[in-house]
Amino acid sequence: MTTPETRLPFLRLPFLRRPIVRRLGGAAAVTVLLGGLAVAGSGQLDAQTNSSETYRQLNLFGAVFERVRANYVEEVSEEKLFEAAINGMLSSLDPHSSFLNAKNYRDMQVQTRGEFGGLGIEVTMEGGLVKVVSPIDDTPAARAGLLPGDLISHLDGEPVLGLTLSEAVERMRGKVGSEITLTVRRGEQEPFDVTLERATITIRSVRHRTIGDIGYVRITTFNEQSTSGLQEAVAAIHQELGDRLHGYVIDLRNNPGGLLDQAISVSDAFLERGEIVSTRGRGEENSSRANATPGDITDGAPLVVLINGGSASASEIVAGALQDQHRAIILGTQSFGKGSVQTIIPLQGYGAMRLTTARYYTPSGRSIQAKGITPDILVEPAKIEKIATQRGRREADLRGALVNPDGTAAPGKADDQKPADAQENADAGKGGEVDDYQLARAIDLLRGIHLYQSRVVN
Template sequence: MIRKISLLLCGVVVGAGLSSTFTYAPWTGTNLSIGNANAATSDTFRHINLFGDVFERVRKEYVEEPTDKDLIAAALNGMLTSLDPHSSYLSPESFEEMAVETSGEFGGLGIQVTMENGLVKVISPIDDTPAHAAGVLADDLITHLDGEAVRGLNLTEAVDRMRGKVGTKITLTIVRKEVEQPIKIDITREIIKISSVRSKALDDIGYVRITQFNGQAFDGLKNAIAKLEKEIGSDKLKGFVLDLRSNPGGQLDQSIAISDTFLDQGEIVSTRGRNKDEVKRYYARAGDLTKGLPVIVLINGGSASASEIVAGALSDHDRATLIGSKSFGKGSVQTIIPLGNNGAIRLTTARYYTPSGTSIQAKGIVPDIFIKQELPDDLKDRFPQTSQTEANLRGHLENTDKASGAKKEAQKDGNKDAESDLKKDEAKKTDAPKADTKDAKDPKEAYSPSYVPPEVEKDTQLQYALKLMRGEESNEAFPAKKMASK
């Protein structure tokens, strides 16, 4: 049996520009027997016959001879993409790349690269990797890989050639500034882990940014918290800012574990499929790794799927204050079904719900405090002037959730906190002084570019969060209700 891989939640999928929540499942085949006499009279069989007729006509009469493989792949993808924006067929190459992205590790060299004038330019070697140990430097230009010219390859092709089986060698030919002759460097590939967690001590506040919920995210968060506690000192640490802005999502188990990091108990998320009895609930375990310190979560229009699960769980449990702008609104679950050597299909199989029983599908999560992030003048033409959300995607699933229905369903399914969560005082969601209301009737849903400045001092949303936590600003939404009662 083809193995089951259960991934859920990759918001704005890398390379596709869309968010998705996904799980892996085995391929069990089909119950349709084409040779069955009963099936022969069914509508399903007649439609399959129609497909076969069209397929044969295209094979024989199209102006240029197509390959059967390409026709079938396109047909599969067309069938799946017609369902919603997040269902699709993954070619073997795309499936392999997705597996690398979600696992967070691969066999490679450990360098961040880009293309410049047809050559591969090193942005930076990653610390403690083969490339770093071999002496590869930032701004090096890679001209050849194992003696073959890089010029003519695109970035993806070049990266694919640098990746490979652990223990195998590759020779890089490098042109370096102020060095007359090209340099040849032999490097042995090792396991490279993609770090999706970055942290820094901002005086007395711990700042943690998660860029993607890959397989390394939870461990990265645990290490970041321990590092910040040691660096700042547990007696001086005022709290944590968890930055989920422009985080497209990732694996469900990672979003659950990261939510659990800040919670002692209660439901984190539930998923519901086509049938009403297809409900799965995920709960927090005892033990808050942040020891109950105040938490602020930053979100924006690029925060999708797994990011929204974490933000929704911490908000519903009054564990964190949300600051920024409304999230993307991706509230569905995709199951990845491997097809042996033929790639995989990504199929939407469920919706997910926050602990209060609320679906954020095509709605998003509204922050407690809206802060608009201004754009530098040189970037204003590169960002859309209106929100790009799940609701803007053609063919998106509608949000069928009704508050009263969600409440009854949550209570019926045994979520004891549902009623109090659903009665949460919406008045606590307020506008900070810099709120911009011109783009929405509700000021908390106003538009803000999904831009995260690299400089802390220019980051309006982060700066407000820091001032709030230090008591330099005040807002009724902070500390979160649960914190305020302590």
């Protein structure tokens, strides 16, 4: 996530009862007078802005705005109409671009710091319904058994259809201790209700434990505490196991992503050199390349990274970097495929806009978008773990999703998904059996690598 300085024009709309002049950003602005075509400002306006077609479309917007304000069956505030128009423009571009009013922008800033109020689910919109991307570990949503791919059709009996994603999220949040009932659609099952009690969601983004001679690290999301949490986890595991340590499992299953800089620094923690990720947009200002700095916090210990269809965005950057740099073996099932960069552009006094500005590329030049990361070793969950019967949905399934620039599609088969919780999956610290089939295979792989290396040395 980047937050560049922005220079945006403002509009004076003479068809309103009183002029509204809004300056978005902190630069010298251009004033556009609709209707009279009088233009005043600094610098050259590009040819598109000067075209008559642009003015015709702006006048159309003004006419519709005025007609709605004057004749709609109920009085609607100008602010609500403007916000809806802006959000409609952005959300029509792709599933991840949107407008954040001042309150939603503050909520987003709180969330990236790792603490917020709500139910504990990462969501997006699909077909007018709220779609669960991933439940967050140890939250009301995870404890209630919500799964990636679940569709939420009603909130307290009120339909979601017609709401924007921001509006739906706002309704799901509320006073800690209050309850909300979600109507959930899951595959071919009949819709069912789930009642959740809202809680303060404090995201402990990194958890760890030892499983015999293996260090297990689960990263649930990428917030401001992720890198420091990873460093503490690795240090604690090394202190506990010492020379008995055979390797690490880094569990990124159902990790919906988060901050780009944290994905880069987490990748860098395991790499000595080489590219981590590049972004490519329309212009140089939206294109960048991140490289690793010397220093591997695990001292080169073997790594296995677990991914599945709920692993998205920042988690795909980490998996792709470690895979392309031959630093880790990727095990599990195809990841979600969200390979686009959203820039948060503050609009001074009015919130912010989330705009897709670039695509991610792994070090080998692969685009993640609508394709995802293909694991080195395909391991599906054991049948007993396949609670959900529906195909796990991915980025390519979302309405309006950006296409992958190389023109290839992701493998068609998707995994049935079950939330991966470190507290349940890694209950084998004293040599017991691991119930999580994918995790068990990762542990077997690391032990096999250690056995082979010890025999080669001897």
